[in-house]
Amino acid sequence: MSDTQNPPGGAEGGGRSARKRRAILDAAREVFLRGGYLGTNMDEIAALSGVSKQTVYKHFGSKESLFVEIVTGMTSGAGDTVHERLPEPAEDDDLAEYLRDYAYRQLTVVLTPDLMRLRRLVIGEVARFPELARVLHENGPARAMRAMAGLFERLAGNGRLDVADPATAASHFNWLVMAEPVNRAMLLGDEAVPPPEELRRHAEEGVRVFLAAYGRGSGRPAE
Amino acid sequence: MSDTQNPPGGAEGGGRSARKRRAILDAAREVFLRGGYLGTNMDEIAALSGVSKQTVYKHFGSKESLFVEIVTGMTSGAGDTVHERLPEPAEDDDLAEYLRDYAYRQLTVVLTPDLMRLRRLVIGEVARFPELARVLHENGPARAMRAMAGLFERLAGNGRLDVADPATAASHFNWLVMAEPVNRAMLLGDEAVPPPEELRRHAEEGVRVFLAAYGRGSGRPAE
DNA sequence: CAAGTACGGTACTGGACAGTCTAGTTTTGT
DNA sequence: ACAAAACTAGACTGTCCAGTACCGTACTTG
Numbered sequence: 400m401s402d403t404q405n406p407p408g409g410a411e412g413g414g415r416s417a418r419k420r421r422a423i424l425d426a427a428r429e430v431f432l433r434g435g436y437l438g439t440n441m442d443e444i445a446a447l448s449g450v451s452k453q454t455v456y457k458h459f460g461s462k463e464s465l466f467v468e469i470v471t472g473m474t475s476g477a478g479d480t481v482h483e484r485l486p487e488p489a490e491d492d493d494l495a496e497y498l499r500d501y502a503y504r505q506l507t508v509v510l511t512p513d514l515m516r517l518r519r520l521v522i523g524e525v526a527r528f529p530e531l532a533r534v535l536h537e538n539g540p541a542r543a544m545r546a547m548a549g550l551f552e553r554l555a556g557n558g559r560l561d562v563a564d565p566a567t568a569a570s571h572f573n574w575l576v577m578a579e580p581v582n583r584a585m586l587l588g589d590e591a592v593p594p595p596e597e598l599r600r601h602a603e604e605g606v607r608v609f610l611a612a613y614g615r616g617s618g619r620p621a622e
Numbered sequence: 623m624s625d626t627q628n629p630p631g632g633a634e635g636g637g638r639s640a641r642k643r644r645a646i647l648d649a650a651r652e653v654f655l656r657g658g659y660l661g662t663n664m665d666e667i668a669a670l671s672g673v674s675k676q677t678v679y680k681h682f683g684s685k686e687s688l689f690v691e692i693v694t695g696m697t698s699g700a701g702d703t704v705h706e707r708l709p710e711p712a713e714d715d716d717l718a719e720y721l722r723d724y725a726y727r728q729l730t731v732v733l734t735p736d737l738m739r740l741r742r743l744v745i746g747e748v749a750r751f752p753e754l755a756r757v758l759h760e761n762g763p764a765r766a767m768r769a770m771a772g773l774f775e776r777l778a779g780n781g782r783l784d785v786a787d788p789a790t791a792a793s794h795f796n797w798l799v800m801a802e803p804v805n806r807a808m809l810l811g812d813e814a815v816p817p818p819e820e821l822r823r824h825a826e827e828g829v830r831v832f833l834a835a836y837g838r839g840s841g842r843p844a845e
Numbered sequence: 846c847a848a849g850t851a852c853g854g855t856a857c858t859g860g861a862c863a864g865t866c867t868a869g870t871t872t873t874g875t
Numbered sequence: 876a877c878a879a880a881a882c883t884a885g886a887c888t889g890t891c892c893a894g895t896a897c898c899g900t901a902c903t904t905g
Contacts, residue, residue, distance in 0.1 A: 415902065416851070435746065437660035440892055451853045452894085462893065522808055523658065523746015529811060536809040571831050574801035579793045582801075585745055586759040588752060608794050611835035638872060639881065663862055674883045675864085685863065 420458050422448040428469050432516040436466055436524055470531050473517050478538035480508060487550070494559055494614075495606055502576040502602035505543065510580060510598075512589045519585060540577075544569040551613075562613050571612070575605035643681050645671040651692050655739040659689055659747055693754045696740050701761035703731060710773070717782055717837075718829055725799040725825035728766065733803060733821075735812045742808060763800075767792040774836075785836050794835070798828035 426448035430439050441462055445452040459465035485504075488497040508514070518535070525532045547569035554560040562568045580601060583591045593601065636644070649671035653662050664685055668675040682688040708727075711720040731737070741758070748755045770792035777783040785791045803824060806814045816824065 419852080433749065435660070435749070437658070438750070441894080442892080451855090453854090453896095454852060456894070457851075519745050519748055522742050525742055525809065525811060526656065526658070527661070532809040532811075536806070540805060567827055570802045571798060571828070574797050574805075575794060578797035578801035578805075582763060582797075583759070586748065586755040588748060588755075604790055605794070608831070608835040612831040642882080664864080665862075674885090676866090676884090677882055679864070680881075 419448075419450055419454055423450055423455055423458055423465075424469065424472070426450075427465050428473065431466060431469055432513065432520060435520060436462075436527065467528070467531065470517065470521060470528075471534055473513075474521075474531075474535045474538045477508070477511075477514055477517075478542050485546075487553075490557075494554070495610060498572070498606045498609070499599075499602050502572075502606055503599055506576065506580060506598050506602060507595075509539075509577060510584055510592045512592075515581075515584050515589055515592075518581075540573065544573050547572055559615065560613050561615055568609075568613050572605070572609050575608055576602055642671075642673050642677055646673055646678055646681055646688075647692065647695070649673075650688050651696065651736075654689060654692055655736065655743060658743060659685075659750065690751070690754065693740065693744060693751075694757055696736070697744075697754075697758045697761045700731070700734075700737055700740075701765050708769075710776075713780075717777070718833060721795070721829045721832070722822075722825050725795075725829060726822055729799065729803060729821050729825060730818075732762075732800060733807055733815050735815075738804075738807050738812055738815075741804075763796065767796050770795055782838065783836050784838055791832075791836050795828070795832050798831055799825055 423444065427444045430444050430447060433439075439462075441452060441455060444465075445455050448455070455465070459468060485501060488494060518539075521528070521532050521535045544566070548565040551560055551562045551568050551572075552565040555562040555565065560568075580593060580598065646667065650667045653667050653670060656662075662685075664675060664678060667688075668678050671678070678688070682691060708724060711717060741762075744751070744755050744758045767789070771788040774783055774785045774791050774795075775788040778785040778788065783791075803816060803821065
C-alpha cells in the first residue's frame with residue numbers, strides 16, 4: 400500500500416522478503432507482549448504487519464516458533480545492552496559513586512516497559528515454555544550477577560571491598576537495588592515505575608546498605 | 623457414585639450444595655494454577671470436581687467470576703498465615719536470632735509451590751486482571767513490609783536498631799531475604815527452591831547484611 | 846523479457862470452548 | 876410425604892482460531 404514504490408531499498412535495507420520478515424517480527428512482538436501467548440491470534444499479527452497470513456507461516460512455521468523467536472530475541476538482546484561497556488572503576492574513583500551509577504543504569508534498563516512486559520509474559524508461560532524462562536534468567540539476573548561477582552572479587556583483591564563470597568555479595572547488591580522497583584512494576588504495572596530522581600535515591604540507599612556490609616569500614620561515614 | 627451412602631454428614635460438613643461448591647473451588651484452583659486463565663476450560667473443572675457443568679455455572683456465574691474468586695481467596699488466605707502470630711521480640715532476646723527466624727518462616731511460606739504458581743499466574747494476567755495483581759501485592763509484599771516497618775520503628779525507639787526510615791529498612795530486609803530465592807523459583811520452577819538448610823543459611827546472610835547497615839554498631843562483630 | 850518465486854486475499858477445514866437448554870433424577874425443607 | 880430446589884448427562888449454539896488451499900498478482904533474477 401504505502402511502500403509499493405520502494406523497489407529494493409526503502410527506508411530499511413534488505414530484500415523484500417527480509418523486510419516482510421522484520422515487519423512480522425515487530426508486529427508479533429507488539430501483539431504477544433500485549434495479549435500473551437494464548438491471547439494472541441495469528442490473524443492479528445498478519446494484519447498489523449501488513450502481510451498475509453500465508454507469508455507469516457512461510458517465514459515462521461507455527462505460532463509457537465514465532466513466539467519462541469520473539470522471546471529469545473528480546474531476552475538475549477536486552478542482556479547485551481546492559482553489560483559489555485561498563486568500564487572497570489579506576490584506582491582513584493569514588494567506589495560508592497561508581498556503584499550508584501552502575502545500579503542506576505541497571506534500573507533504567509530493566510524497568511523499560513517492554514522488558515517488564517516480557518518478564519510478565521515469560522513468567523506467565525513458565526509451565527508451557529520452561530526453556531524461555533531459563534534463558535531469561537540466564538541472560539538477565541544470572542548474567543548480571545556473574546559480572547558483578549567478578550567485579551567484587553577484583554575489588555576485594557585490591558582491598559577496596561571486604562567480600563568473602565563474591566556470588567552472595569553480588570546477589571545482595573543486585574536485589575537491594577532491583578527487587579523493590581521490579582516487583583512493584585511487575586504487579587502494579589508500568590505506571591508504578593518511580594521517576595528518575597526517585598530511582599536515583601533508591602539506588603543510593605541500596606548502595607549505602609551494601610557498603611555498610613561489604614565496604615572497608617567506610618560504609619557508614621558518620622561517627 | 624462412591625458417596626451415595628453419606629446422607630447428611632460425609633467427611634466434610636455442610637449441605638450438599640456447600641460440598642459441591644467446595645469441590646468446584648478445589649478443582650478450579652488446581653486447574654487454573656496448572657493451565658492459566660485462557661489455558662483452562664470449564665469442562666475440565668466440572669469433570670475434576672465431579673459435578674455437572676450446569677452446577678458450576680449455578681454457583682459461579684462465569685469463568686471470570688470463578689477465576690477471580692479463586693485468586694482473591696488464595697491471596698488473602700496466604701497473607702493471613704504469615705502475619706498475625708509473630709510475637710514481638712522480648713527485651714532480652716537475641717535480635718539477630720529473632721530476625722533470622724522471621725526471615726526463614728517468611729521464606730518457607732512464600733516458596734510454597736502453590737503460592738509460586740499463584741504468583742506466576744497473577745503476573746501473567748496483569749494486563750487482563752490488574753485488580754488481582756493489586757490485591758496480591760497488597761496482601762503479600764506490601765503487607766509484610768508494613769508489618770516489618772512497624773517493628774523496626776519500635777526497635778529504633780528502643781535503641782536496638784539504627785533506623786531512620788522504617789519503610790526503606792523494611793524493604794531492604796524483605797528483599798535481602800526474599801528476592802533471590804523467589805526470583806529463582808519464579809523463573810526456574812519449583813525444583814529450583816533450595817533445601818531448608820540452604821534457606822536458613824540464606825536467611826542468615828541476609829540478616830547479617832541488614833544488621834551491618836541498621837544494627838547498633840554490632841553489625842560486624844569482628845575488628 | 847521470460848520463468849520462477851514470493852506475496853495477497855480469501856475462503857475453508859477441523860477442532861476447541863464458553864455458555865445454554867432440556868429432560869429426567871436426587872436432595873432437602875417442611 | 877410432597878413440593879421446591881439443586882443436580883446430572885449430554886446435546887447444542889455460536890464463536891474463535893491455528894493452519895491450509897487456491898489462484899491471481901507483484902517482484903526478482905537470469
